[in-house]
Each structure stands twice: as C-alpha cells, then as structure tokens.
Amino acid sequence: MLKRAAAAEKRGLDKGPTYEEKMALARMQILSQELGRVLQEDSGKVTDAEIEDDYKKNEASYEQATFERIFVPRTKQIVPHAAPPKAAAKPDLKNPAMKATTRSAPPPPTEAQKKAAEAAMKKLAGEIQARAAKGEDPDKLQKEAFAAAGLPNNATNTKMEKVRRTALPANHQVVMDLKPGEVSQLISDPNGAYYIYKLESKETTPLDSVKAEIRNQISSQRFRDSMQSFQGNVELNDAYFGPTQNRLPPPRPGAKPSDQPAADPD
Numbered sequence: 001m002l003k004r005a006a007a008a009e010k011r012g013l014d015k016g017p018t019y020e021e022k023m024a025l026a027r028m029q030i031l032s033q034e035l036g037r038v039l040q041e042d043s044g045k046v047t048d049a050e051i052e053d054d055y056k057k058n059e060a061s062y063e064q065a066t067f068e069r070i071f072v073p074r075t076k077q078i079v080p081h082a083a084p085p086k087a088a089a090k091p092d093l094k095n096p097a098m099k100a101t102t103r104s105a106p107p108p109p110t111e112a113q114k115k116a117a118e119a120a121m122k123k124l125a126g127e128i129q130a131r132a133a134k135g136e137d138p139d140k141l142q143k144e145a146f147a148a149a150g151l152p153n154n155a156t157n158t159k160m161e162k163v164r165r166t167a168l169p170a171n172h173q174v175v176m177d178l179k180p181g182e183v184s185q186l187i188s189d190p191n192g193a194y195y196i197y198k199l200e201s202k203e204t205t206p207l208d209s210v211k212a213e214i215r216n217q218i219s220s221q222r223f224r225d226s227m228q229s230f231q232g233n234v235e236l237n238d239a240y241f242g243p244t245q246n247r248l249p250p251p252r253p254g255a256k257p258s259d260q261p262a263a264d265p266d
Contacts, residue, residue: 061165072128
C-alpha cells in the first residue's frame with residue numbers, strides 16, 4: 001500500500017478535484033465513525049447510583065414468578081364419519097384379491113362442525129378455570145383439556161419457573177399481579193388457545209443479579225438518544241442538488257442522453 005501510494009504521488013494523483021472530493025468524503029466517514037465510537041464510550045459511563053435509581057423506579061420489571069399454566073386448545077380434532085362404501089365400477093378379473101367395493105375418503109369437517117368444536121372448547125376452558133380456582137390439580141386439568149381436544153398424548157408441562165414480566169405476552173402480564181395461590185381469569189390468546197395461570201410464588205430479583213442488565217439498558221438508551229439528534233430532517237440546498245421534484249440520478253459515466261431514465265413523476 002505504501003509503495004502504491006508513493007507511485008501515485010509521483011504521478012500527481014494526489015492533486016486535482018477528484019482527489020480532493022474523495023478525501024473530503026473519506027474525512028467525513030472517519031469523523032462520523034469516530035463520533036459514534038466516542039458517543040458509545042460516553043454512553044457506557046453509567047454509575048452505580050444511576051443503576052440503583054433505575055432499579056428502584058422499575059422494580060416491578062425485576063419481579064420473577066413461578067406459575068402453573070394450563071393451556072387449552074381453542075378447537076378439537078374432528079373425526080369425520082366415513083362415507084359408505086361404493087361398488088366398484090368393474091371387478092378386476094386379473095386380480096381376484098381386489099375387493100368389489102371401495103371406500104371414498106371421509107369428507108372434511110363442515111363450518112358448522114368447526115364452530116361447534118370451538119364452542120365446546122371455549123365452554124370447557126371456562127369450566128377448567130373454575131375448577132382450578134377451587135383448587136384442582138393443574139396437571140390433571142391440563143391432561144383433561146388435551147384429551148377433550150383429541151390430543152391425549154400432547155399435554156404440555158404446566159410448570160413455569162422464575163418468569164419475568166417482560167417474558168410474558170403483553171395480554172398475559174396481568175398475572176404478575178396475582179397473589180400466591182390465586183388463579184387468573186381465562187385469557188384468550190390470538191394464537192388460538194386459552195390460558196389459565198396459578199401463581200405459586202413471586203420474588204424480586206436482587207439488584208446485584210441484574211446490575212449488568214440495567215447498565216446495558218441505560219447505556220443503549222443513551223446511545224440511541226444521542227444518535228437520534230442526528231436523524232432529524234435535513235434541508236437540501238437546491239442550488240447544489242437541484243429541485244426536489246423530478247430529480248434525476250447522476251448520469252452514468254459514458255452514458256448517452258437517451259440512456260438516462262425518465263424523471264420520477266412522484
């Protein structure tokens with residue numbers, strides 16, 4: 001690189017408008033990168049007092065709870081009635097083992113059947129929530145829910161250990177306000193299921209355990225805020241760039257005027 005640079009200087013390539021323009025652009029890029037690096041360093045200077053203050057202000061965010069959660073599918077498997085066997089058009093005389101009748105595939109479930117299945121599971125979900133609130137075992141209720149849905153071997157584990165509020169879906173986070181032993185109301189989720197939570201225990205994560213997490217959050221937010229100040233509206237100099245409307249891209253080197261794209265009407 002040093003040899004090539006020296007050879008370029010001998011040829012006078014470090015003179016002229018092209019070189020000066022490229023140097024100006026390189027200077028802006030280097031300065032922009034250096035600014036980003038310095039802002040990143042400045043944002044990372046978070047004191048212990050700032051961390052403790054943030055922890056106190058957002059203490060609810062650092063609660064963690066252990067739940068038993070019952071998942072109730074929104075619908076159940078519909079077993080269609082098999083169509084009656086139809087007589088074969090012609091028995092295959094070359095293959096006497098072939099039966100003279102064939103069975104057609106069972107028809108798909110109708111819309112009425114689907115709605116009835118959904119209504120049945122919604123009713124069951126309400127009943128399971130009431131039984132859980134009376135103290136029935138969540139694992140037993142979970143198995144019943146999947147059996148009713150036609151999925152007896154797919155029952156999920158109900159235990160959820162040390163879950164933070166932010167780890168729960170937005171419409172589930174209300175369960176963090178339960179008291180130990182309490183059961184939530186039925187939660188209907190857009191993903192096609194019903195959920196019931198029973199809170200076993202709740203505790204606040206100690207400050208020492210989340211110090212690094214809080215430091216990173218404060219640092220990241222500061223850096224975003226500092227960079228945001230450079231993302232505002234930019235006023236272009238029309239004398240330099242030309243009118244904003246119908247602006248054409250710069251011509252390609254060696255391109256003919258007829259090769260230029262038409263102006264964008266928008």
